[in-house]
Amino acid sequence: MSRGPVRRPTQADIARLAGVSQATVSLVLNERDSDIGISSTTRERVLAAMREWGYVANASARALAGGQNKIIGVYTFEPVFPTTSVDFYFPFLLGMEQAAAELGYDLLMFTSVGGERQVFRDGSTRLSLADGALLLGRDPNIEEIERLRDTGYPFVYVGHREVAGAPVSYVAADYAGATRQLTERLFELGHRRVAYARIGDGGAQPSQDREKGFRRAMPAGEARRLSGPVWTLESTEDVAGLLAEIRHGGVTAVVAEQVLLAEELLACAQRDGVSVPDDLSIVVLGDSTGARRTDTPWTGLVVPREQMGRQATHLLVRLLEAPEPVARRDNVACPLVPGATVAPPRREQ
Amino acid sequence: MSRGPVRRPTQADIARLAGVSQATVSLVLNERDSDIGISSTTRERVLAAMREWGYVANASARALAGGQNKIIGVYTFEPVFPTTSVDFYFPFLLGMEQAAAELGYDLLMFTSVGGERQVFRDGSTRLSLADGALLLGRDPNIEEIERLRDTGYPFVYVGHREVAGAPVSYVAADYAGATRQLTERLFELGHRRVAYARIGDGGAQPSQDREKGFRRAMPAGEARRLSGPVWTLESTEDVAGLLAEIRHGGVTAVVAEQVLLAEELLACAQRDGVSVPDDLSIVVLGDSTGARRTDTPWTGLVVPREQMGRQATHLLVRLLEAPEPVARRDNVACPLVPGATVAPPRREQ
DNA sequence: GCCAGGTCCTAATAGGTATTAGGTTTTCCG
DNA sequence: CGGAAAACCTAATACCTATTAGGACCTGGC
Numbered sequence: 001m002s003r004g005p006v007r008r009p010t011q012a013d014i015a016r017l018a019g020v021s022q023a024t025v026s027l028v029l030n031e032r033d034s035d036i037g038i039s040s041t042t043r044e045r046v047l048a049a050m051r052e053w054g055y056v057a058n059a060s061a062r063a064l065a066g067g068q069n070k071i072i073g074v075y076t077f078e079p080v081f082p083t084t085s086v087d088f089y090f091p092f093l094l095g096m097e098q099a100a101a102e103l104g105y106d107l108l109m110f111t112s113v114g115g116e117r118q119v120f121r122d123g124s125t126r127l128s129l130a131d132g133a134l135l136l137g138r139d140p141n142i143e144e145i146e147r148l149r150d151t152g153y154p155f156v157y158v159g160h161r162e163v164a165g166a167p168v169s170y171v172a173a174d175y176a177g178a179t180r181q182l183t184e185r186l187f188e189l190g191h192r193r194v195a196y197a198r199i200g201d202g203g204a205q206p207s208q209d210r211e212k213g214f215r216r217a218m219p220a221g222e223a224r225r226l227s228g229p230v231w232t233l234e235s236t237e238d239v240a241g242l243l244a245e246i247r248h249g250g251v252t253a254v255v256a257e258q259v260l261l262a263e264e265l266l267a268c269a270q271r272d273g274v275s276v277p278d279d280l281s282i283v284v285l286g287d288s289t290g291a292r293r294t295d296t297p298w299t300g301l302v303v304p305r306e307q308m309g310r311q312a313t314h315l316l317v318r319l320l321e322a323p324e325p326v327a328r329r330d331n332v333a334c335p336l337v338p339g340a341t342v343a344p345p346r347r348e349q
Numbered sequence: 350m351s352r353g354p355v356r357r358p359t360q361a362d363i364a365r366l367a368g369v370s371q372a373t374v375s376l377v378l379n380e381r382d383s384d385i386g387i388s389s390t391t392r393e394r395v396l397a398a399m400r401e402w403g404y405v406a407n408a409s410a411r412a413l414a415g416g417q418n419k420i421i422g423v424y425t426f427e428p429v430f431p432t433t434s435v436d437f438y439f440p441f442l443l444g445m446e447q448a449a450a451e452l453g454y455d456l457l458m459f460t461s462v463g464g465e466r467q468v469f470r471d472g473s474t475r476l477s478l479a480d481g482a483l484l485l486g487r488d489p490n491i492e493e494i495e496r497l498r499d500t501g502y503p504f505v506y507v508g509h510r511e512v513a514g515a516p517v518s519y520v521a522a523d524y525a526g527a528t529r530q531l532t533e534r535l536f537e538l539g540h541r542r543v544a545y546a547r548i549g550d551g552g553a554q555p556s557q558d559r560e561k562g563f564r565r566a567m568p569a570g571e572a573r574r575l576s577g578p579v580w581t582l583e584s585t586e587d588v589a590g591l592l593a594e595i596r597h598g599g600v601t602a603v604v605a606e607q608v609l610l611a612e613e614l615l616a617c618a619q620r621d622g623v624s625v626p627d628d629l630s631i632v633v634l635g636d637s638t639g640a641r642r643t644d645t646p647w648t649g650l651v652v653p654r655e656q657m658g659r660q661a662t663h664l665l666v667r668l669l670e671a672p673e674p675v676a677r678r679d680n681v682a683c684p685l686v687p688g689a690t691v692a693p694p695r696r697e698q
Numbered sequence: 699g700c701c702a703g704g705t706c707c708t709a710a711t712a713g714g715t716a717t718t719a720g721g722t723t724t725t726c727c728g
Numbered sequence: 729c730g731g732a733a734a735a736c737c738t739a740a741t742a743c744c745t746a747t748t749a750g751g752a753c754c755t756g757g758c
Binding site: 010011012022023025026027029030032036057058060061062063064065066067 | 743744745746747748
């Protein structure tokens with residue numbers, strides 16, 4: 001019964017025990033033995049020694065020497081723990097863990113205090129310990145991403161991100177496609193005037209993708225108006241005004257970017273005696289993340305977060321194991337939810 | 350606009366730029382400069398060079414050279430991703446991330462495929478990459494823990510664990526205390542015959558702790574019966590029988606170990622026309638993890654998972670920064686939930 | 699016996715940092 | 729001015745692994 005930390009055996013120890021050189025141990029360990037030429041008897045001797053002494057590679061040394069560490073870094077540009085963000089982040093992490101486990105990688109989660117998350121902290125980023133990284137966040141620091149890209153460090157962004165200069169690899173939800181389908185369905189049902197509404201500035205990529213899908217679904221005549229029937233609100237307080245405008249303009253269906261907006265719209269409609277979906281159809285382009293959970297069976301889409309996490313992990317591993325010079329982009333389809341907030345427009349309006 | 354990976358500056362680069370040696374850079378970086386004696390002008394020159402060139406320490410090299418890695422490993426004995434376990438694990442992780450961020454540590458989550466999780470995998474655990482580890486899981490492999498302890502590797506178990514030989518450090522929920530309080534309250538309300546029930550074998554430590562708390566709360570006469578009014582059921586199918594026995598034995602309050610059990614009990618009670626809490630008070634010693642979420646306002650306790658995660662992280666860091674020869678154990682109080690499933694017993698029964 | 703061509707292995711090195719013994723310069727005091 | 733002490737810094741080394749050029753040995757053919 002030994003006391004105190006026991007020094008773990010190194011390759012040199014194993015080599016001594018097996019009567020070979022450290023290099024041979026490394027070759028056997030990394031299964032380069034057939035390429036280089038290590039006899040099977042030697043290999044067995046080495047493996048036996050490793051088993052007997054419980055040899056475990058030193059990850060730091062391995063990383064330093066340029067070997068793979070079987071570690072994927074996960075970097076979120078916002079802390080995960082504010083409980084409001086939990087629903088948002090956790091499905092991603094779930095998918096990542098699942099895929100990483102399948103692929104034999106561990107997950108290194110980079111933390112940082114406060115709101116200001118920086119990849120390049122003052123003198124101690126540990127990004128290098130991971131073979132590559134998955135980046136995640138609603139509000140990424142574009143400069144940091146560009147800088148990271150320029151280092152040649154392999155990473156995949158989860159979510160659609162466009163940066164200046166060379167493109168970066170990402171896995172994004174196909175908001176444009178799903179929005180287009182949802183909007184087209186409204187027209188198929190007979191709606192003629194359909195509006196798009198959001199809260200916030202709409203500058204974010206996911207926001208833009210959705211709007212693009214919406215515009216693509218518009219009939220030719222409507223689409224040509226550059227501004228389009230797109231409302232961008234400042235806050236929920238403007239929703240009542242939006243509803244009035246909608247009704248006044250003969251709009252019979254609204255595509256709402258956020259659940260929060262849709263819920264406010266529904267509340268206003270109920271106050272005004274407007275029936276959803278009979279008088280007004282509502283489609284929602286987000287899920288209930290961050291909103292208080294209600295039971296409204298919204299017609300809309302599901303953000304396939306778990307799937308995105310999985311796919312991003314697979315993509316990253318592919319890049320790690322066979323580096324490609326060019327960035328890769330993957331899209332993940334958003335499942336549509338039938339819901340009950342869409343109906344054909346009233347006959348006589 | 351350079352192409353290709355840009356080599357990150359090293360201490361040697363900074364040293365050259367600042368006109369000092371690499372050792373000096375290291376000393377400045379680690380703030381050992383006052384101990385050793387580095388003049389403030391030199392320090393400033395080095396710091397300026399580091400800032401200008403965006404020097405970032407190489408974590409692998411740092412770890413290899415014996416420095417701390419500022420990484421905490423998180424090892425779960427079951428995969429996190431099966432969705433049934435999500436509610437169980439995530440709060441722990443949340444607390445850990447929060448604490449780790451505050452303390453300046455990153456989190457390395459060890460994954461593995463399939464059900465069989467082993468710390469000592471066939472020659473490639475990376476536990477060593479982390480400075481220490483947090484262990485987590487309902488069904489830990491005791492042998493693995495003992496083996497890990499014997500290596501001298503610092504770790505803290507989240508949850509109460511007793512192993513043979515030297516004790517291990519852990520942070521546990523104070524189930525015994527909370528159970529005792531809840532049970533005592535039943536007696537204070539006037540209950541005379543109180544039973545304890547669980548599903549499963551009750552061999553697990555959390556299960557034993559709860560039972561111990563229950564027994565401590567029993568009035569002297571009751572406590573002396575060794576077997577005690579403790580029922581251990583095989584499955585939910587036995588609950589109907591339990592209810593019959595309870596009623597037959599004049600028991601007016603039940604302390605149920607699991608929500609699942611409590612819900613089944615409630616269902617049976619309703620079928621039999623037994624009113625909860627008027628005819629039967631029920632206390633639950635777990636939260637709704639894993640159970641289908643119902644709205645029953647159970648009287649019981651909250652498992653302070655987030656707090657446990659936080660505290661375990663703090664304890665581990667304390668151990669890392671000032672190693673102690675002896676194991677540390679922390680208890681975290683379980684908040685009690687008043688709920689609405691407990692009432693005084695009926696007067697004439 | 700000698701050479702060509704394999705086969706199997708090793709020596710040497712790089713990778714970036716932390717640490718320590720000791721070297722050089724400066725300061726202080728008599 | 730000489731010598732001791734203090735202040736400041738550096739050379740050297742350890743940490744452990746991956747990689748590669750090349751060395752030693754063997755085999756087979758003439």
